[in-house]
Amino acid sequence: MLFRSIVDRGVGRRRQSVLPADPWFRYPLSSLLEGYQCVRHDEHISYGNLGDSVPPFGLAFSSAGNMQNVLAAANEEGIVRIYNTESRKDPLLKEWLAHENAVFDIAWVPGEPHVVTAAGDQMARLWDVKSGDLLGSFKGHLCSLKSVAFTPQEKAVFCTGARDGNIMVWDTRCSKKGII
Template sequence: MPVPPFGCTFSGAPNLEHVLAVANEEGFVRLYDTEAQTTSKLIFKEWQAHSNAVFDLAWVPGEHRIVTASGDQTAKVWDVRAGELLGICKGHQCSLKSVAFSRFEKAVFCTGGRDGNIMVWDTRCNKKDGFYRQVNQISGAHNVVDKQTPSKLKKKRQNLRGLAPLVDFQQSVTVVLLQDEHTLISAGAVDGVIKVWDLRKNYAAYRQDPVPFKSFCYPGTSTRKLGYSSLVLDSTGANLFANCTDDSIYMFNMTNLRTTPVAVFSGHQNSTFYIKSSTSPDDQFLVSGSSDCNAYIWK
C-alpha cells in the first residue's frame, strides 16, 4: 500500500533549491531531485527518521540540515549530507504537528503539538541528558474556555497549580509559523482563532491562559468547532493565508491593526488537517490542496 506523505518542503540552500524533502506516515524522509531526467534518479536519499509518523519537516534556512516533527513526541535535527542525527528535542507530551524556522535565524525554531503547547528551541544551547530542551514555552496556547461552575473551576485550578494543562486533543496546536525572530503565529484545531505571540516575553510563567499580542477571531459563519490546517505568509511577510476547516482560505494583513480578513478564497474542500496551501515566489498565485483530491489555484 502507498504510504501517505504528510510533509513536503523545498530546500532553500544555494544550489539545492531543486531538492524536495518529503516525510511520510511511516517515519521515512526522502529527498527528491526534481531536476532528475529519469524516475530512477528521482530519489537520491532516504532514511527512517522516526519509528512513528513524521507530520511536518523544515529545512534549516540556507543549510543542508532538516528538522523533523513526529508522532513519537520528539523533533529531530538531521545533517542531510552525512545522513547523521545531530540532536533530539524532547518536551512535548503528544504528537508534534508542526515545525517552523524564521527566515533570519538558523538556530531557533518552533514546534506545535497535540498537547496544546508551543515550544521554542535553540540548537546553540547546551543539551541536557543528551536532549535539547525548550527555551520558551506557550502552554495551552489554543485552550477552549471550559464553561464550568466557578467552584468546580477553583477546585480544578488548585489541582493544576504548577502543572502543565491536561492533555486534550480538543486543544491541539495544528500550525506554527515564525514571522520574524520574535513573532510567532499559531492556530489550533477547534478554537477558530489565529494568535500572534511576542517571543521576547517569557510565557513559561503563564501555565494556563497565556495572552497573545494579537488575535484574529474566526471570521466566517459556521457554528461548528473550527480550526486551521495551514498558515502561509507571502514573500513580504505582510499577508497571511489561513486554510480553515470551513472550506475557506482567509487572507489577513499582518502589518495593520485590522483583524478582519482582506480576502476570502473558496471553491475547494477542507475536511481534514492535512490540507495545506502555498504561495508562488512572485506572490501572484495561491495554491491549495483539497479533500476532493484536486489542487486549486487562485490569482
C-alpha cells in the same frame, strides 16, 4: 495565472454585458485546459517499508542556494526521502528512517543542508541531509508533534507545535526550550 485570467474573463459562461463576438466565448474552458496535464515522470509516490503507497505528511523545498530544486518528503511510516525534482532518471537522492512513528512535518534549516522532523513520537530531530546523520533530538511535548518551522533570520532557532496545545521554541545551540 493563466487560469485566473480565463476565469476573470468569464470563459465558459455568458454574461449579458459582453458581446457574443468576444473571442473568449469561442473556446470553452475545458478545451483550453486539455493541453495541460501531469507528466508521469514528474510524479513521486511515497512508499512505505513494505512497498505500499503511504501518505506524505510533510513536504518542504530547500532554501539553500545550490539545493533549491531539492524536496524533502516525510511520511506516515517515519521515513524521510530527499528528491532532486529536476532529475528525470534518479530523483531519489537519499532516504532514511527518521522516527519509529509518523513524521507529520518537516522544515529545512534556512540556507543549510539540514532538516528538522516533527513526529508522532513527541520528538523533533535535526538531520544532516547529505549524510543522513542525526545531529540532535528535541523532546518536551506531551503529545505528538504536528508542525515545525524556522525563523528565516536565525538558523539555530525553530519552533514545534503539538497536540498538547503547546508551541515550543528551540535553540539548537543549547539544550533549553522555551514554551509559548
